[in-house]
Amino acid sequence: MGVNSYDEWSPLREVIVGLPAGYAEHELDLSFRLFFEAFDEFPDRHTLEIAARYTEELCEDVEELAGALADAGVDVHRPRARPAPVEVRTPWWRSTTTPALNIRDQALIMxxxxxxxxxxVRARYFENELLKPLFAHYFDRGARWTAMPRPSMSDRSFDLSHARTRDPGLVPTDDDLAADDAGAGVEMMLDAAQCLRFGRDILVNVATAHHALGARWLQRHFGDVFRFHVMHRLDNNHIDTQLLPLRPGTLLLRGPQVLDHLPAPLHSWDRIYAPEPDFGEFPDYGPLDLTLTGPYIDMNVLSVDERTVIANSQAPRLVKTLEAHGFNVIPVRHRHRRLFGGGFHCFTLDTVRAGSGPEDHFG
Structure with a gap:
């Protein structure tokens, strides 16, 4: 068997867990600022260092995650480590590569x-090179392996319209953008973490014109095998801190407002609402520390099966909420979830789950 994963909850057999070692800085370029809506953060800086202590503690927590999955009987794979920060250049931009940490973002198992x-994000353009040996392994076992068209990511590749309505004085105008770019216009860009899998049905969040192009590509590529449901601007990008399906018939939601974006069949599912964030559950950071995620990041849990989830031990009220709804919770520590842009769902790519095909859970 190659890969085999159609949903977010079936019994987990194999998983890739990210590797954060060497995460030392953020590149504060146009792509990063657009993605994180961070135009007013450190406007005069091009890079921002991450304190070594935070990365060391993150590495400890991710190793605890990998160990918990192995203890649960899951076969755990790891990407290659990035040996050192590597500067990359294209005709249109330069950046420094990132480690393969939030691996859910750039690979979708269908x-x-x-x-x-x-x-x-430009700094992540070559991130999947660190996963290529694993993808090749699954290809040898029979998996299909496809890549979306790669964008040039010139300044003019990005849809700036929404950002300009939010921060008109901070977002570059057309006159500010590089004149000698690729000239391709707005291009296809879509992170895999903008998608959630419900068997035959796939939810896709679309907030920009380049997201819409990516959603159209998925629909054309898979044809009638899957049904894609486009949700318009549920979130700026990723949706796994807005909702996660924990098993057929049960959703974990940020709040009742999320329902307005969901397809009608999901309105009848049971709903678990994540507790209101308690900022006392988060570390205090200094003026040069850049938080990348909102306070609901702890609902970014990983399902091991329909009754078992891995959740952050640093969010005890969420753990108790899940337990009160009948879930067995495996608590794993994740201290700096707001600094590195992800939780346990983001850090993992479930390559093999039990199941024989795309089941119809929408009726």
């Missing part, structure tokens, strides 16, 4: 197919 999605 049944027996690996789809490398089109990146949105």
């Amino acid at each position: 049944g027996n197919e690996i789809v490398e999605t089109a990146p949105q």
Whole structure:
């Protein structure tokens, strides 16, 4: 068997867990600022260092995650480590590569197919090179392996319209953008973490014109095998801190407002609402520390099966909420979830789950 994963909850057999070692800085370029809506953060800086202590503690916590999955009987794979920060250049930009930490973002498992999605942040353009040996391993076992068209990611590749309505004085105007770019216009860019899998049905969040192009590509590529449901601007990008399906018939939601974006069949599912964030559950940071995620990041849990989830031990009220709804919770520590842009769902790519095909859970 190659890869085999159609949903977010079936019994987990194999998983890739990210590797954060060497995460030392953020590149504060146009793509990063657009993705994180961070135009007013350190406007005069091009890079921002991450304190070594935070990365060391993150590495400890991710190793605890990998160990918990192995203890649960899951076969755990790891990407290659980035040996050192590597500067990369294209005709249109330069950046420094990132480690393969939030690996959910750029690879989508659709049944027996690996789809490398089109990146949105330049520093992550070559991140999947660190996963290529694993993808090759699954290809040798019979997996299909596809990549979305790769964007040039010139300044003019990005849809700036929404950002300009939010921060008109901070977002570059057309006159500010590089004149000698690729000239391709707005390009296809869509992170895999903008998608959630419900068997035959796939939810896709679309907030920009380049997201819409990526959603159209998925629909054309998979044809009638899957049904894609486009949700318009549920979130700026990723949706796994807005909702996660924990098993057929049960959703974990940020709040009742999320229902307005969901397809009608999901309105009848049971709903678990994540507790209101308690900022006392988060570390205090200094003026040069950049938080990348909102306070609901702890609902970014990983399902091991329909009754078992891995959740952050640093969010005890969420753990108790899940337990009160009958879930067995495996608590794993994750201290700096707001600094590195992800939780346990983001850090993992479930390559093999039990199941024989795309089941219809929408009726």
